[in-house]
Amino acid sequence: MDAVFKALADESRRQLLDQLHKSNGQTLGELCAHLEMTRQAVTKHLLLLEAANLVVVVWRGREKLHYLNSVPIHELSERWIGKYERHRLQAMSDLKKGLEQNKTKKG
Amino acid sequence: MDAVFKALADESRRQLLDQLHKSNGQTLGELCAHLEMTRQAVTKHLLLLEAANLVVVVWRGREKLHYLNSVPIHELSERWIGKYERHRLQAMSDLKKGLEQNKTKKG
DNA sequence: TTGACATGCAACCATTAAGTTGCCTATTAT
DNA sequence: ATAATAGGCAACTTAATGGTTGCATGTCAA
Known part of the structure; x- marks a missing residue:
């Protein structure tokens, strides 16, 4: 590792x-x-x-x-991110990306 | 980064x-x-x-x-892992962990 | 079969990075 | 007040790292 x-x-x-x-x-x-x-x-x-x-x-x-x-990169991220925390972070990231995409469409 | x-x-x-x-x-x-x-x-x-x-x-x-x-670590992992690939990797990882836990219970 | 192309291997140099020692500052407790 | 505690800052040493040059090997195409 x-x-x-x-x-x-x-x-x-x-x-x-x-x-x-x-x-x-x-x-x-x-x-x-x-x-x-x-x-x-x-x-x-x-x-x-x-x-x-x-x-x-x-x-x-x-x-x-x-x-x-990309397998090792995924394994890496699991070291300090718990199962539930991962879901939370993913949701935040998806939300952020959605907002950015929306902004790009408008601008 | x-x-x-x-x-x-x-x-x-x-x-x-x-x-x-x-x-x-x-x-x-x-x-x-x-x-x-x-x-x-x-x-x-x-x-x-x-x-x-x-x-x-x-x-x-x-x-x-x-x-x-752990936010930066999550962002890091998104750089080279696509959305669908992430799901696949997560499924594999969960399966692997499940098997390991099962083995531990038996042994 | 010979020349050009794609890559490997090794020695060397310059910079960065990890860890040390030594000393300074600020907060707490007696 | 003052001693002990918790931590900060800076200079120095040594090892690791990124990059170079020079030469060697193996494959393809004319």
Whole structure:
């Protein structure tokens, strides 16, 4: 579990997860295109994400395809949120999103 | 949001959140009792948790009471988990917990 | 089969972060 | 008043982390 927290601590790695959330199964090359750093640096970040089981990898020939796995993130959130508290928080979050969407429609 | 991820990246700080999850509103001194480090080090950790809004503080005389705030953790988990995926993950988690509880009862 | 492409591995550097020691301030109780 | 208690602030040390460069490996296509 420590690996998950450490992996999420870096903004570049969070952006990689964002990338995969938008479009799953990207190669290393594709993921590099969105970050301002060398391919080697991105590789290191992806290795950490793999170690944390946040990213799962499939080889296709010489290409490495990356897939997001959100299970660890869900497990993480359960550590300090009780069952009933979760429902309350979810309801508040849904309400907030609803209001924001409404505001966007009007504006 | 970056502050939240950074704050959660350290095991000592996670233990502090665990402490508050067990018993909310503890003083600095009480929180120190559970960690193998100086009071000053614990203070630093708590300052980071406060900055991330994971811990809220109330002064009572010369004592500083610390309270857990789980809202940021819930928001965090929403970043990479879609609405329907969340339901699926929650169902799986509940099932898993149910099985574990059953096993414990039998054993 | 040879060149280009996709990725891996290792050494190195700079910055951040965790923890320490030492000293200061404010509140409580005798 | 003053001693004990609860906590804050700052400088310093050391280890971890993010990023770089350079070179090696394996796969595809002409």
